[in-house]
Amino acid sequence: MARYSEEFKESIIQKMMPPNNVPVSQLVRDTGISDATLYTWRKKALSQGISVPGNGKNPDQWTPENQLAVIIETAALNEAEMAEYCRKKGLFAEQIQQWKAAFISGVVARPASPSEQRKALNVEQKKDKQTIKKLERELKRKDKALAETAALLVLTKKAREIWGEPEDD
Template sequence: MPGDGKNPEGWSSEHKFAVVLETAPLNAAELAEYCRRKGLYPEQIAAWRAACQTANANAAEQAREQRHQSKDDKKRIQQLEKELQRKEKALAEAAALLILRKKAQAIWGDKEDD
């Protein structure tokens, strides 16, 4: 864990979480001694502790957002599939009409031939 005078705000989240775990059982005097040794402020540790506590709340909100996004995506997919089916039917109909026109021209000839 960094304690070499490096800026504590630049520490990784794992190191900050480790500090929160180490300092959880400490009383105020022990916390002050710990902070002096590591070059930290008690306010920093309190802020990190609060961030750890709200992390799960953010995860729950993110999960709710993902479910909502998933539901919206499913609706959009269904809408696009429905539109694709409609266009495929229209394309099949147009192809059938072209084939019938060619067959009719083959049987009766072009109007230009008259």
């Protein structure tokens, strides 16, 4: 089993992180290190607090956990520090602001309690039942109208066969 120096591991982890976002599959081809080892290094780096190890995806495809980690890291930064952080991570400040707004709007919207959810579900079910009844009544009415029209058509054809075509005066 090969042993790798900490500096080498860090350089590989840096390649996985933004702005490079080199996919693990490409690193396997380039370095010859197994994908399991690379995933282990990336997971270990994430658990040690190195935020957002890349996975070959652009920042818009990052998981909410990674987005939240970036939001937390940048919360106390001023504009110059934010710009430096964004350059280092391959991000735009606007992306971070959008993520922050999305998280805030998601947090502010209070989830409904189970009793409120049941009430809303019951109201929705009642509306659905009323709609179904209304549609069934309309369908019956249309079926009756169709049957009546078909009967009239049949009678008209029989009358023509018996008495012939009406004469014009």
